[in-house]
Amino acid sequence: METIGRYSYEQYLKMVEDFHGSQAPGLILGGVMVDYAISRMPPGVLFDALCETAACLPDAIQLLTPCTTGNGWLKVVDLGLFALSLYDKYTGQGVRIFVDPEKLKGWTEIFNWLYKLKPKKEQDKALLLAQMEQAGRAILSERKVMIKDQYLGKTSKGAIANCPQCGEPYPKRDGALCLSCQGGSPYGKE
């Protein structure tokens, strides 16, 4: 494995460390997965991304594709599965890349990591990353997918008004009060 996306492996490691804060194994394997997925998209197709776990993998997508949390092209549906898909943002046709359990034989440290068989401090991280680099796409599989309609397109927030309780601008479609004042506030008493 010499490149990940349009970067050298070393460049990618540096980007991971800068953005994510550490060379997390999930971003190394994730990088290989995203690179694989991109290679399966027909040239010129504008694609969105769907990530099936909230852990690590979203950052590999954000680093290697135009899709980010804030621009709405990356959606995280946290199913706890280490898998992602890229799909045509208009038709929903795409490809899903996942770690294939049947292909993990012999890749002991990757297996131990994925199935959480060793506490983090007992993991041999150097061996784990080396196995990931060596394995590349050999432990992955792909399948075609069609994304459900509900994930396609962006929904407009519609008209904005000041919430009569907190006074801040909120989407009127949410009701008479903003969602925070309706009980959704993440803040408690100080």
Next chain:
Amino acid sequence: METIGRYSYEQYLKMVEDFHGSQAPGLILGGVMVDYAISRMPPGVLFDALCETAACLPDAIQLLTPCTTGNGWLKVVDLGLFALSLYDKYTGQGVRIFVDPEKLKGWTEIFNWLYKLKPKKEQDKALLLAQMEQAGRAILSERKVMIKDQYLGKTSKGAIANCPQCGEPYPKRDGALCLSCQGGSPYGKE
């Protein structure tokens, strides 16, 4: 406004374009907000971030703080409010920065943008960005917050097993099948 975080304003604009795909107004204002929030955190405090909208603002947080979607230090609670908080990841004490409607008088293009009073193509983007740069923190307010316990810390996924239906590794705590096979799959028929 000469700097945003540890970057010059021009450097930040370039980062926004590279990461987010365009110089979206929400990331310009968002950059000012994140910079403001960081300035209120005591030195040395390890902080997490909570973003109250899914649109734009999460990317300003990801660019300017160590908090990302994939490392779990950024949480998006989509209340449709253009506000964010940074908080001590152990105690939950923090600061919330929000656009203050009472301070918007005179900032006509920012007002029009925030309340969506003009279709995007009728916005004067140059004026909007100029007003945001000129206004800086003058249109923002802050308040102390205490984050609810449920947002503190990371929850472990616990033991991993292969889903008896799809065969992929999933967190056993989710039940007899993985969440995707339980009906949560984002994919439909091809």
